[in-house]
Amino acid sequence: MPLTLPSPRLRGEGEQAPRDSMTQNNLLSVDDALARVLRDARLLGVEDAALAAARGRTLAGDLVARRTQPPVDVSAMDGYALRAADLARGPVTLVGESAAGHGYGAALAPGEAVRIFTGAPVPVGADAILLQEDADAAEGLLRARPGASAGAHIRTAGLDFHEGRAAIAAGRRLGPAELALAAAMNHAILSVARRPRVALIASGDELVPPGAEPGPSQIISSNNFAVAAIAESAGAEVIDLGIFRDDLAELERAIGLARDAQADVIVTLGGASVGDRDLLRPALARQGMTLDFWKIAMRPGKPLISGRLGPAHILGLPGNPVASIVCALVFLAPLIRALQGDPDAGKDQTERAIAGADLPANKGRRDYMRAQLVTDAEGRLIATPQPMQDSSLLTELAQSQALLIREPGEPPLPAGAPCRIWRLQG
Ligand SMILES: Nc1nc2c(c(=O)[nH]1)N[C@H]1C(S)=C(S)[C@@H](COP(=O)(O)OP(=O)(O)OC[C@H]3O[C@@H](n4cnc5c(N)ncnc54)[C@H](O)[C@@H]3O)O[C@H]1N2
Numbered sequence: 001m002p003l004t005l006p007s008p009r010l011r012g013e014g015e016q017a018p019r020d021s022m023t024q025n026n027l028l029s030v031d032d033a034l035a036r037v038l039r040d041a042r043l044l045g046v047e048d049a050a051l052a053a054a055r056g057r058t059l060a061g062d063l064v065a066r067r068t069q070p071p072v073d074v075s076a077m078d079g080y081a082l083r084a085a086d087l088a089r090g091p092v093t094l095v096g097e098s099a100a101g102h103g104y105g106a107a108l109a110p111g112e113a114v115r116i117f118t119g120a121p122v123p124v125g126a127d128a129i130l131l132q133e134d135a136d137a138a139e140g141l142l143r144a145r146p147g148a149s150a151g152a153h154i155r156t157a158g159l160d161f162h163e164g165r166a167a168i169a170a171g172r173r174l175g176p177a178e179l180a181l182a183a184a185m186n187h188a189i190l191s192v193a194r195r196p197r198v199a200l201i202a203s204g205d206e207l208v209p210p211g212a213e214p215g216p217s218q219i220i221s222s223n224n225f226a227v228a229a230i231a232e233s234a235g236a237e238v239i240d241l242g243i244f245r246d247d248l249a250e251l252e253r254a255i256g257l258a259r260d261a262q263a264d265v266i267v268t269l270g271g272a273s274v275g276d277r278d279l280l281r282p283a284l285a286r287q288g289m290t291l292d293f294w295k296i297a298m299r300p301g302k303p304l305i306s307g308r309l310g311p312a313h314i315l316g317l318p319g320n321p322v323a324s325i326v327c328a329l330v331f332l333a334p335l336i337r338a339l340q341g342d343p344d345a346g347k348d349q350t351e352r353a354i355a356g357a358d359l360p361a362n363k364g365r366r367d368y369m370r371a372q373l374v375t376d377a378e379g380r381l382i383a384t385p386q387p388m389q390d391s392s393l394l395t396e397l398a399q400s401q402a403l404l405i406r407e408p409g410e411p412p413l414p415a416g417a418p419c420r421i422w423r424l425q426g
């Protein structure tokens with residue numbers, strides 16, 4: 001269908017703020033683009049979540065311990081609680097037992113010992129535990145086996161945490177360790193960030209959903225599945241609005257649906273570039289988007305759109321599948337984290353590795369090269385870029401464990417030289 005409406009000129013198009021660092025192509029750098037995406041991203045709201053349903057949620061405030069753990073000194077081993085000095089002098093008298101949840105209930109007199117189990121309270125007066133493997137107990141008397149002695153196998157009260165102290169900071173994502181710690185601190189209900197609602201709009205006449213009977217020049221829409229997975233992993237609730245035709249009215253309808261769904265982030269997939277059928281910018285503009293930037297110094301991912309539409313954040317991801325996915329990792333996931341109050345949302349996630357192949361000089365965009373990652377015999381991480389780096393290649397991406405990052409204008413990188421990588425999670 002021929003384009004009949006002229007693309008409205010969008011605020012910010014072609015004019016970037018002077019404080020941003022530009023590459024030689026006069027494109028906004030990835031770091032500046034990320035800073036701009038995160039600039040107004042704040043905690044959206046707070047709600048309660050039962051502990052059992054809080055996995056993956058983000059803490060809205062510091063979580064303070066409601067008790068001390070362990071509450072009293074407890075044994076770390078099964079054995080006998082006693083005074084180490086008494087045992088060194090000869091046999092001691094067994095006077096009772098301390099089990100987890102049922103302490104001995106009295107102080108230990110000199111020359112006395114009690115049978116004790118892991119996690120059981122250590123009676124007052126005892127300063128050591130003789131492991132049961134190291135003990136001979138008979139007729140109420142206890143001796144250390146030859147060569148063995150009692151040791152300090154005691155977990156002192158508060159070894160793990162103290163009542164009143166903050167043990168998990170606001171903005172922290174609740175994984176298995178944090179959930180267990182919150183439970184141990186006696187929190188049944190947690191105050192967590194509201195999940196950002198992310199609406200996905202795929203656009204393209206060629207796209208059909210998986211399971212359909214595609215025509216000869218049609219392809220299956222795949223980007224939405226990867227982007228949804230990335231968004232959900234970052235804590236979002238995803239509303240996949242489906243596939244829309246390359247038609248201005250149709251795309252405006254899609255944006256309207258995203259607004260009706262009260263999306264906090266509207267993510268469009270494809271239609272971001274300069275072709276006559278790349279209609280997302282005009283459609284977003286007609287719906288009232290304020291464009292912040294379009295086109296950045298990134299490969300893959302140059303035609304990234306960022307802006308605001310009322311309270312919603314807009315991210316227009318490029319259609320090429322690898323570009324969509326890399327842009328979602330670099331921009332969408334941090335945005336979702338920031339909207340949940342994570343102070344580290346924009347933190348550098350790269351790490352050092354060694355280049356596994358000679359690489360030519362890089363041109364004007366930061367390059368995220370799909371790479372295989374191995375650990376060599378000396379324990380060094382070696383990142384070797386895939387032979388083909390076209391941004392349509394999902395197979396190469398799925399066979400990669402990392403993105404090897406090249407800076408704009410970087411000189412040739414010889415094999416063996418240090419480089420930076422971004423690990424791809426499974
Ligand atoms: N003359 C120029 N052409 C292009 C430029 C440019 O600067 N000048 N930039 C190129 C770059 S870089 C990219 S990236 C792409 C991005 O284009 P669009 O965002 O407009 O994406 P589409 O044209 O809609 O699609 C590109 C490609 O991706 C496939 N696609 C789209 N959506 C999906 C989906 N949901 N699932 C799977 N695959 C999808 C689509 O079929 C196309 O093959 O533009 C370059 N061109």
Ligand code: MOO
Nearest residue numbers: 300301302323391
């Ligand atoms: O950014 Mo495009 O992804 O280079 O193909």
